[in-house]
Amino acid sequence: MKKRVVITGLGVVAPNGVGLDAFTHAIKKGVSGIKKDPELERLQFSCQISGKPEISTELSLQYFSELELRNFNSTGILYGVIAGIDAWKDAGLAIEIIEDPDWDSGTIFGTGTSGIDKFRESIYKIDDFQTRRLGSTAVAQTMNSGVSAYLGGKLGLGNQVTTNSSACTTGTESILMAYERIQSGQAKRILAGSTSDSGPYIWGGFDAMRVCTFKHNDSPEQGSRPMSVTASGFVPGSGAGALVLEDLETALARGAKIYAEVLGGNVNSGGQRGLGTMTAPNPVAVQKCIKNAIENAGIHANEIDAINGHLTATSKDSLEIQNWSEALGRKGIDFPYINSLKSMVGHCLSGAGSIESVASILQLHQGFVFPNINCEDINPEITALIDESRIPIKLIEKELNIVAKASFGFGDVNGCVIFKKYKS
Numbered sequence: 001m002k003k004r005v006v007i008t009g010l011g012v013v014a015p016n017g018v019g020l021d022a023f024t025h026a027i028k029k030g031v032s033g034i035k036k037d038p039e040l041e042r043l044q045f046s047c048q049i050s051g052k053p054e055i056s057t058e059l060s061l062q063y064f065s066e067l068e069l070r071n072f073n074s075t076g077i078l079y080g081v082i083a084g085i086d087a088w089k090d091a092g093l094a095i096e097i098i099e100d101p102d103w104d105s106g107t108i109f110g111t112g113t114s115g116i117d118k119f120r121e122s123i124y125k126i127d128d129f130q131t132r133r134l135g136s137t138a139v140a141q142t143m144n145s146g147v148s149a150y151l152g153g154k155l156g157l158g159n160q161v162t163t164n165s166s167a168c169t170t171g172t173e174s175i176l177m178a179y180e181r182i183q184s185g186q187a188k189r190i191l192a193g194s195t196s197d198s199g200p201y202i203w204g205g206f207d208a209m210r211v212c213t214f215k216h217n218d219s220p221e222q223g224s225r226p227m228s229v230t231a232s233g234f235v236p237g238s239g240a241g242a243l244v245l246e247d248l249e250t251a252l253a254r255g256a257k258i259y260a261e262v263l264g265g266n267v268n269s270g271g272q273r274g275l276g277t278m279t280a281p282n283p284v285a286v287q288k289c290i291k292n293a294i295e296n297a298g299i300h301a302n303e304i305d306a307i308n309g310h311l312t313a314t315s316k317d318s319l320e321i322q323n324w325s326e327a328l329g330r331k332g333i334d335f336p337y338i339n340s341l342k343s344m345v346g347h348c349l350s351g352a353g354s355i356e357s358v359a360s361i362l363q364l365h366q367g368f369v370f371p372n373i374n375c376e377d378i379n380p381e382i383t384a385l386i387d388e389s390r391i392p393i394k395l396i397e398k399e400l401n402i403v404a405k406a407s408f409g410f411g412d413v414n415g416c417v418i419f420k421k422y423k424s
Contacts, residue, residue, distance in 0.1 A: 002183050002184070003182055003183050003247040003248065004183075004247065004249075004261065005183055005245055005246070005247060005248070006245070006247075006259075006260065007243050007244065007246075007259045007260050007262065007361055008092070008189075008246045008251050008256040008259065009089070009091025009092075009244030009259075010087050010243055011082070011083040011086030011087030011088075011090060011193075011241070011358075012083055012086070012240070012242070013055070013080075013082050013195075013240045013241075014026075014033060014239045014241075014345050014348075015034065015050075015052055015238070015346065015348075016032060016033030016344050017031070018059070019086065020086070023358070023359075023362075024366070027341065027344065027359050028370060028395050029395075030344065030370070030394075030395070031344065032220075032373060033051045033053075033344060034050065034223055034224055034346050035050070035051075035052075035220050036048065036049055036220050037049055037050040037052070039200055040207075041217075043200050043204075045203075045204070045207045046207055046212065047213055047214050047217070048214075048217040049213075049216060049217060049220035049235055050203065050235065050236050051238065051239075051348065052198045052237070052238055053079060053198075053238065053239045055078060055082070057069075059082070060078060060082075063081050063085055064081070072141065073141065074115035074141040074146065075198045075238065076111055076113070076196055076198075076238070077115065079351070080151065080240040080242070081154065083195070084151045084193060084240075084242040085155070086242065087191060087243060087244050088155060090244070091189075092254070092255075092257065093105075093244070095154070095155060097156075100158070101158025102159070103158040104159060104188035104189065105155070105159055105187065105190070105191070106159030106160040106162075107148050107152060107155070107161050107190060107192070108177045108178045108181075108191075108192050109147050109148040109162075109191065109195070110165055110166070110170035110171060110174040110195075110350060110354075111144060111146075111163055111350050111351075112167065112170065112196055112197075112202075112349055112350030113144065113197060113202065113350075114141065114143060114144050114147065114197070115141040115142040118138060118142050119142050120201060122134055122142065145162060146163075148161050151191060155191070157191070159181075159187045160181060160186075160190070164177060164194075166413050167349075167350065167409030167410040167413060168407050168410060169353060169414060170194045170350040170351075170407075171194035171241060171351060171352060171353025171357060171407065172357065172405060172407040172417055173413075174353075175243060175245070175265075175354070175357060175417050176266075176267055178191075179245060179265070179417075188246065188247055189245065189246040189247070189250065191242060191243075192242070193240060193241050193243060193354040194240065194350050194351050194352075194353060195240035195350065195354075196237075196238045196240070196349040196351035196352075198239075202236070202238070207236075209279075211234060211314060212233045212234055212236060214233070220235075223374075224342055224343050224345075224346050224374060225313045225374040226309075226311040226313040226317055226342050226343050226372065227311060227313075227317050227321070227340065227372060227378055228313070228374055228375050228376075228378065228379060229377045229379045229380065230377055231313040231314065231315075231317065231379070233313065234347040235313070235346035236347060237342075237346030237347055237348040238351060239345070240351050240354065240355065241355035241356070241358040242354065242358075243354065243358065243361070245262060258422040259361050259364070259365045259422070260361045260364045260365060260419045260420060260422055261421075262417065263296075263298065263299060263402075263418040263419070264297035264418055265297065265416050265417035265418055266289050266293040266296055266416055267289070267414065267415045268288060268289045268292070269411070269413045270282025270284065270412040271412065272411075277412065278410060278412065279410055280412070281319070281320075281323075281408045281412060282412055283322075283323050285414055286320070286414055289406070289416050290324065290328070290406065293416035294328075294404075294418065297418035297420075299402060301329055301330060302328075302330070303402050304403070304418075305336055305398075305400040305403065306336050306337040306400055307338040307339075307403070307404045308340070308357075308359065308360040308363075308403065308406075309321075309324070309339070309340050309406060310340075310408045311338075311340035313343075317379065317382065318379055318382050321382045321386060333387040333389065335387065335390045336390065336404075337392060337396070338386075338391060339369060339372050341355065341370075342356075343373045352407065353405075353407040353415065356405060357405050357417065357419075360419060363400060364403050364420070365421070367399045368396060368398065369396040369400070370392075371392050371393050371395050371396075372391055373393070375393055376393060399421075401420060401421050402418060402419070402421075403418075403419045404416060404417075405418075
């Protein structure tokens with residue numbers, strides 16, 4: 001018999017808020033975390049603004065020892081560990097130093113790359129004949145699974161401990177992988193999430209591709225404009241989101257707070273066939289992913305109250321709305337509310353799906369739809385498909401029952417997960 005899966009803990013490290021309280025306040029108020037980036041300006045990037053979480057040394061020392069932070073230079077692992085441990089504590093789970101691993105608990109925590117600044121530092125040392133000075137943590141900081149390895153050790157996890165990687169779809173995929181493992185009875189709980197390093201060595205390739213905006217270097221908070229007719233490319237961002245997924249029976253037995261239920265979802269690929277390429281989604285696959293997610297969740301398309309889209313502030317935003325409209329068979333005023341967190345934080349790349357999922361679940365749990373900022377001038381190609389009231393530019397206080405969250409990533413890979421408000 002398949003297990004029901006619920007979410008019992010949340011953690012977030014975002015450009016506009018570190019920690020649940022700060023993040024919730026920011027998304028309700030439409031607070032942007034995008035700022036002028038002096039390093040991108042120094043390196044003569046076309047896009048000289050970014051979204052980076054602000055992490056003080058004092059905060060880092062609440063999660064890492066002074067010894068661990070010596071020669072530590074991996075922002076993605078830092079973000080992921082903070083978000084992951086916060087989610088664990090939010091779920092009411094103890095962090096105990098005991099002899100045996102927790103065989104019932106694991107983590108699936110994704111990333112695009114790990115410790116790119118540490119890689120750079122290590123390469124220079126090796127080239128300067130200083131290999132012995134790399135330090136004992138160079139491997140852990142630069143291996144892709146570094147974030148899950150750190151979390152596994154800090155929490156004593158004895159179930160699956162792994163890292164997935166599927167570009168911008170990584171975070172959404174990690175949630176679905178965790179859901180499937182718990183649903184099948186192979187784990188009682190999984191810490192799911194994803195993270196992304198920050199800085200020019202992550203973002204440089206996108207700047208070279210000219211997919212980042214260059215028009216708002218002097219007005220950073222206005223730079224990320226999903227669904228706007230004046231959208232001119234995405235703003236690079238970083239951070240991490242984390243969710244504790246647990247089987248319902250276990251959560252109820254320990255009296256856990258329950259944020260929402262995961263009903264199901266789907267991941268697929270467009271195979272870079274048809275209109276799909278390395279950088280462009282195949283619309284047939286996107287629509288199939290959404291339809292299959294709805295079928296897997298056992299709901300009807302008309303039951304979806306809100307969508308948290310991928311919506312990056314590029315020319316593909318109107319195509320995404322068209323794909324949603326055709327997949328759901330809903331348009332005009334009948335379309336669900338839709339928003340994009342990227343208007344406030346930029347595109348957090350491999351961290352995006354999990355950070356945006358945290359925002360989606362907060363909406364369900366607290367009953368609101370957060371605003372799309374910088375979207376007063378909605379693209380007419382979008383309003384030709386759906387009513388502009390479906391794209392809120394101010395906070396809406398409203399009870400929601402079902403929210404769909406989707407991510408569509410480089411490599412023509414897609415993920416869609418369906419969350420439902422938990423009712424006992």
